[in-house]
Amino acid sequence: MTIRAHAGIALLTLGGLALGIATGDAAAPDAVVAQLLVRELVGVPGKEVTMETVEYPPGGKSPPHRHHAQVFVYVIEGSLRMQVQGSSPVTLGPGGTFYESPDDVHVVSENSSQTRPARFLVVMIKDRVTAAAAGPSGVQRRADR
Numbered sequence: 775m776t777i778r779a780h781a782g783i784a785l786l787t788l789g790g791l792a793l794g795i796a797t798g799d800a801a802a803p804d805a806v807v808a809q810l811l812v813r814e815l816v817g818v819p820g821k822e823v824t825m826e827t828v829e830y831p832p833g834g835k836s837p838p839h840r841h842h843a844q845v846f847v848y849v850i851e852g853s854l855r856m857q858v859q860g861s862s863p864v865t866l867g868p869g870g871t872f873y874e875s876p877d878d879v880h881v882v883s884e885n886s887s888q889t890r891p892a893r894f895l896v897v898m899i900k901d902r903v904t905a906a907a908a909g910p911s912g913v914q915r916r917a918d919r
Contacts, residue, residue: 852892
C-alpha cells in the first residue's frame with residue numbers, strides 16, 4: 775500500500791472518530807453496544823428515552839465526549855472508571871450507578887480491568903431525533919434545533 779493510501783485511511787478513520795464524538799456516539803471502537811429500546815417520552819414533547827447495554831473488553835474505553843442528555847449508568851458486571859469534567863473519578867462495580875447531566879463532558883469512561891470485560895446498562899433522556907432533523911450529510915441533529 776502506498777503512503778498516500780495509508781494517509782487516506784488514517785484521515786477517514788480520524789474523520790469517523792471526530793464525527794462520532796460530535797454526534798454523541800462515543801462508544802470505543804472495540805465496545806459492543808446493543809440498543810434495547812427507543813421510545814418517545816409520553817407527556818414531554820420532543821424528548822425520548824433510550825436504553826442500551828455497552829460492553830468494554832479488558833482495557834476498553836471511550837474518548838472524552840458529551841451526550842447532551844441525562845444519562846443513567848448501571849454496572850452489570852466488571853469494574854468501570856467514570857468521571858465527568860470538574861469531578862473526581864469514581865470506580866464502580868456491579869450494582870454501581872453513575873449520572874451525567876446534559877451539560878457534562880464525560881472525560882473518563884473505561885474498563886478498570888486489563889483482564890475481564892465490563893458490561894453496563896445506559897438509560898438516556900434526550901431530545902428526540904427525527905428523520906427531518908437529519909442534515910444533508912446524514913448527521914442527525916436534535917429535534918429542538
